[in-house]
Amino acid sequence: MAKLRKVLLFAAVGVLVLSLVAIAQNAPAAGGRAAMGGMGGGAAPGGAAPGGAPDAAARGRGTGGGGRGMGGMGQRGGPAGPPAPVPPEVAIPRPTADELTKINADLKRFVETNTSANSALLKKYASLIVVPMPQANSAIAPAQSSVRTTERHNGFVEIAKTGNFDILFEGDSITDWWQQSGVEAQKKHFGDIKIANFAVAGDTTQGVLWGLQNGEGQGHKPKAVMLMIGTNNNTFGNTAPEIAEGVGSVVYELRKDFPDAKIMLLAIFPRGSGPTDATRLKNEEANKIIAKLDDGKHVFYKNINDKFLDAQGQLVGFQRDMVHPDAPGYDTWGAAVADTLKSWIK
Numbered sequence: 480m481a482k483l484r485k486v487l488l489f490a491a492v493g494v495l496v497l498s499l500v501a502i503a504q505n506a507p508a509a510g511g512r513a514a515m516g517g518m519g520g521g522a523a524p525g526g527a528a529p530g531g532a533p534d535a536a537a538r539g540r541g542t543g544g545g546g547r548g549m550g551g552m553g554q555r556g557g558p559a560g561p562p563a564p565v566p567p568e569v570a571i572p573r574p575t576a577d578e579l580t581k582i583n584a585d586l587k588r589f590v591e592t593n594t595s596a597n598s599a600l601l602k603k604y605a606s607l608i609v610v611p612m613p614q615a616n617s618a619i620a621p622a623q624s625s626v627r628t629t630e631r632h633n634g635f636v637e638i639a640k641t642g643n644f645d646i647l648f649e650g651d652s653i654t655d656w657w658q659q660s661g662v663e664a665q666k667k668h669f670g671d672i673k674i675a676n677f678a679v680a681g682d683t684t685q686g687v688l689w690g691l692q693n694g695e696g697q698g699h700k701p702k703a704v705m706l707m708i709g710t711n712n713n714t715f716g717n718t719a720p721e722i723a724e725g726v727g728s729v730v731y732e733l734r735k736d737f738p739d740a741k742i743m744l745l746a747i748f749p750r751g752s753g754p755t756d757a758t759r760l761k762n763e764e765a766n767k768i769i770a771k772l773d774d775g776k777h778v779f780y781k782n783i784n785d786k787f788l789d790a791q792g793q794l795v796g797f798q799r800d801m802v803h804p805d806a807p808g809y810d811t812w813g814a815a816v817a818d819t820l821k822s823w824i825k
Contacts, residue, residue: 559620562728563688568771569727571720573613582610617685618717618725623693624686627679635677636694644675645824647701647737649687649729650708652680653748653803660798661809668813672821675701683711684725688732696736703823704733705816707745709765710758710802719761722747723768730772741823743816744772746782750802754792783815 574582586608590601601608623632638644646669648654655678657665665674677695679686687708690696708729709722717725726744733742746766751759766782773780787808789795796808804812 557623557689559617559622559685560689560692562616562619563621563692564728564731565619565724566727566731566772569720569723569768571613571616571724574610576612579610579612586610616717616721616724617715618683618712618721619688619728620685621688621692622685623689624679624682626681627686627690631679632690632693632695635675635690636698638675638677639695639698642675642699644673644699645702646672646674646820647704647740648674648676648678649704649706649733650678651682651711652678653710654678654705654707655680656803657809660804660806661813663806664809664813667810668817669821672824681711682708683715684708684722684729687729688725691729691732691736696732700737701740703820704737704740704742705745705820706730706733706742707747709747709769710750710762713747713758713761713765719764720768722761722765726765726769727772730778734777738777740777742778743820744769744778744780745816746770746780746784748802748804749784749787749794752801779819781816781819783812786811786815 587605590605590608593601595601623629648657655676657678658676677690679690706726706729709726712722712725730742730744733740746769747762749759750756750762753759766784770780770782772778787794787796787804794801796804796811798805798808
């Protein structure tokens with residue numbers, strides 16, 4: 480009985496600490512900027528050059544189709560749909576309502592009957608000693624983001640219907656900007672291979688999901704897909720496990736839409752001012768989870784992040800915003816992935 484009380488005491492205190500941490504995490508971050516492409520920000524909105532200025536020359540360029548207006552920040556847009564399926568490898572544990580009722584009833588009984596030296600403290604904070612239902616994860620609720628404009632989305636759908644391409648690029652501005660900073664690298668490493676780039680600067684997992692479910696994933700079937708998404712979810716406040724669920728839901732959708740394609744799932748690129756940067760650490764945590772999606776048959780996780788870091792953990796081959804590769808960075812990226820992607824389409 481003494482051991483049981485000790486275990487329950489630790490559990491109660493742990494729940495109290497987690498509750499206080501959750502309150503702190505939900506407070507708005509000071510000076511946080513959502514995906515505006517500034518120093519330490521997220522992947523910038525469509526058509527934005529580094530620093531947030533619109534790049535008029537980029538609008539409508541390449542196979543992406545549609546306009547590339549600024550469109551606002553990626554987390555705003557149409558209403559969110561119901562949560563998308565998530566592969567079990569990355570799913571966040573979610574107890575049922577009945578399980579929560581039982582757990583919390585035992586915790587309440589423990590607090591009420593506790594006679595330890597901390598009994599007064601436990602009773603004082605009894606209202607906080609509750610195991611909550613995990614919050615809904617916005618990263619898995621498909622929604623048209625304001626950056627994935629109707630015009631641009633319709634352009635992608637038209638390409639999916641009538642296009643002839645072997646490789647599909649999916650993601651946010653980091654992938655979208657193959658059509659800007661990465662133009663020469665794409666020519667060098669992919670030549671005349673037919674590539675469709677449906678990535679949208681400023682987008683999130685839920686935006687990519689919405690696009691795939693609303694026509695971008697129907698029609699022509701690519702032989703290979705290169706996916707990297709999630710850094711904007713980081714900026715907008717999703718936790719690493721939530722980001723991983725979002726990435727998992729996109730992979731699930733891609734597998735459903737393109738069952739014969741091979742998917743190169745890239746680790747989310749490093750970002751920020753150094754190895755202790757909070758956004759970089761969150762991306763790294765998410766990467767450890769999404770690596771579990773590699774099944775060795777259809778989904779292949781690839782982490783090339785070390786190619787963009789020097790011995791001190793500083794970014795190499797990145798623009799001053801510390802989020803997007805520069806032209807040499809895209810060359811490094813292309814050299815790391817092109818041979819594999821090209822082998823998949825033979």
